Amino acid sequence: MKIDLKIRRFNPTTKNGREPYYQAYSIEASEGMTVLEALMSIAAAQDPTLSFRRSCRSSICGSCAIKINGFTKLACSTQIIPEHEKAHEMVLEPIANHTVLKDLIVDFDPFWKKLDKVKPYLMPPETQPEGRTKEVHISEKDAEAIDHAQKCIMCGSCNSECNALEIEKKYLGPAALAKAWRFVGDVREEGGRKRLGRLSDDHGIWDCVRCVHCVEYCPKGVEPLTAIERLRSRAIQEGIKDNHGAKHVEAMVNSVKKVGRLDEAAMTFKTLGLLRSLGMIPFGLKMEMHGKMPHPHLFPQIKKIDEVRTIYAEIKRKNKNAKKKPKG
Amino acid sequence: MTLLKYAYYPGCASQEITKEANSSTRLVADKLGIQLHNMPKANCCGAGLLTDYDYDLYITLNARIFAEAEEMGMDILTICSTCLMVMSRAAFDLKNKPELLDKTNEVLAKAGLHYSGNVKVKHLLWVLANDLGIAKLASMVTKPLGPLKAAPFYGCHSLRPSDALGFDDPERPWSLEAVLKALGAEVVDYTGKTKCCGFQVDLVTEDTAIEMTGTRLLDAKTMGAECIVTPCPFCHINLDNYQSAAEKQLGAEIELPVFHLAQMVGLALGFSASDLGMSRHLVSAEKILRR
Structure with missing residues (x-):
């Protein structure tokens, strides 16, 4: 079937592209075709200037998140026919809450910087406590606590849909906080308290407005909100309560x-x-x-x-x- | 037709700060033949804050609410989207994780309670759109709202997380629009209708909350709305009570009256503005209602 698409274009290096505009395309969609396949066919057969990110085509690399009819999804895991049937249109735009570089490509530098801020690695104890063996046994339950947070493919969908980030750009955001929980919640972690102190500062865990969009639009079931709730619980348990967020909860x-x-x-x-x-x-x-x-x-x-x-x-x-x- | 009767859970906000939502709901339900049965034992769902504190405590206290409804043999009807979301997430987890249900019942047993895991949590909006039905609702309208241009404001919690809620489509929702059309109003579409009002951070990061509220209001206003209708008392608090602060912070005139869903239904069923507690709103609806 024939599907008409409207794609948001922007190219600051050309005279015509300096202001964003929508360009119409039309493709012949076959059963099972994904939005990414549609984009690739347009780039190959109609317009080689159309820019977008993609790599694995099987929702593992996290490159192809875009807004499809207003909501952030992976282009590679969204079938174009059912999506078109539901929305009666096919409007493709870059993800929100990020600066657009060209067409559907956004600047991910701030995303990585926020991830860096939560120190996305395990912090072992400075000295090995006495009587502790070198191995830490991890039970199934221990693994389960952080399992969902480990599934993140860093596609930026949650940050794109985050209502708090829409207003407060300095907020660490759901992606970085889910990553923070992956380490704070790890039984091998020893720097948890320090970490939780930093995360309780301005623009950390208490900036979340609980809009639940991150849970709804994560393509991998990471549930960043659940991670944020667990970080908040843990911070309060650790006695980090000198902030409006923790006081409100108490x-x-x-x-x-x-x-x-x-x-x-x-x-x-x-x-x-x-x-x-x-x-x-x-x-x-x-x-x-x-x-x-x-x-x-x-x-x-x-x-x-x-x-x-x-x-x-x-x-x-x-x-x-x-x-x-x-x-x- | 099956009898429409529910265990009524108005939520904390509508028992005090937005009690006009509660009284309007009772008037409207009575007129529509929807029975609302009080839950005298019901505790607060926690509004998400108990979840922040301790997941097990949150789940068990919500299971206590469900146990009361189960005892009454009814589904729960709430008029608060946040209660809806918080209770639905708890009910969803309890239904899908048998070990969690067992663990929760161990704690409940200490208080002499038991929950078997089968209570459904519904919003007044769903009951109107589905259990009562749009056609039936339309047939009861005595004073159609036309030509009022009403902007539906779902907020986040009446739509997400969609798996736990299991009713409307968070991307192309239909229920509030359908109800408003049945009441004779003209529905205004705008992008902010399914987004957050900012209530959860009113006391934490107030500037964010005010700017968020103002952004939603301006969005609706730009699309030609004359008023906003919301199924959530917390959204009402922000959109109405914080509107003048938002006007100041964003440097824009907004002046958009905000109605609770039950008030809008009440108007179309022939109740007066004072029956429906409209004087309790900070942004006056007089201009609209006089027409």
């Missing part, structure tokens, strides 16, 4: 334990502290006028709050026991 944990639900006023105060909460007063007054200001402790406790507290205590006890067990 306020919620305490609120649910106390009344069974969220106490917004107490949350604001505990997260921001006295000074910043005072700064919210003009906003608070406006909310009050519309009856929107949450008042602390107006909430009746939920029924059977003792069940909730029993669950808290039991999880705490289990976590304590798990910690006592030696590694491996």
Whole structure:
């Protein structure tokens, strides 16, 4: 079947390409044809100037992530006919949140720099602790904890779809944080606490807005959000709590334990502290006028709050026991 | 037709800060013949923050909510997209990982509870679009909203992660548009409709949250929207309460009233603005409603 495509073109070195524009192409699509095969056939038979990255053609190399009808996918693992049937169009654009160099090719340097920032390698202990054998036994469960994060092919799909990166360019982003978890969550890692301290600084783990796009658009099931959630848990366990993110979480944990639900006023105060909460007063007054200001402790406790507290205590006890067990 | 009855989980926000969403939902459900049964024991889902703290605690506390619904013999209906996402992820994991369900039940047993793993979590939006049905909804409309240009704002959590939610298509969603059309409104399409409002970082990185909210609002406004309709109280908080801050930060006039889904349905069913608690919004909807 014949499929019309619109491809975003851009070439800063030519007079006509300096401003991005959309160019129309048309191809004869066969059953099972991928978007990448369509691009390759256009480059071979219609327009050799069309630029895009590709290598393995089997979703391993991570080169060919592009926006297909508005959402980031690997061109090599997206079949063109079903995609066209669903969207009724075929618009191809470079991934978002990256600077475009030419056509569908973006600058990956910032991506690699952010990855470098999380030090993507294991940090062994400086000196071998006494009594420790050279081998570290890794159980199936240990491996499972970081398994999903190891599947990353560094295609940039998650960063392209990340809603936080869209607004805050300095944010480390889901790809680098998933990589950070791959090492922090590794039982052989010894630099975890230091690492978590750095990751809790500005533009680290607490910049994530939990939009879940990284989970939805990762072609390999890495689930960067899950990695970020685990990094956050681990940072709090390590006592790295002097930041708004961790305080916000702790306020919620305490609120649910106390009344069974969220106490917004107490949350604001505990997260921001006295000074910043005072700064919210003009906003608070406006909310009050519309009856929107949450008042602390107006909430009746939920029924059977003792069940909730029993669950808290039991999880705490289990976590304590798990910690006592030696590694491996 | 099967009786539409649900274990009603309004979520924490709609019991206090956005209680107009809760009261509107009750009015609308009553009129449409949807039974909402209270869950007096239900705890907070954690809004993602309990997940950040401790995955096992998050799962077990959500299983406690499910156990209550199971006892009632009903599926859960929520009017909060974040509750929907958080509970659906928990229900999905509990359904697909038998060892997790066992482990969770061990803890629940200490509190005298048990969850068998079969509760479904639904949003009011899904119940309207699917369980009640668009045709039935349209047939109940007494005051069509036309010619109001309404921009649907799904936000993130009513669509993603799509495997755990299992209802609408996150790329080409249809449910909110279909409901709005049934109510007689004209639907405005724009790219930001499935993106994040920024609520989760309101208290953490406020500038990001405000800019994000403003970006979504401007996006809808540019495409000709006269108002925004959202199924999520947290999106409502940001789009409405933070709108003036967003206007300042982005240096743009926005003035776009934001409605809860139930309020928009309520208007089309003949309820008044005051029945539906519209005076609680910071951005006034008067101009639109007077027409």
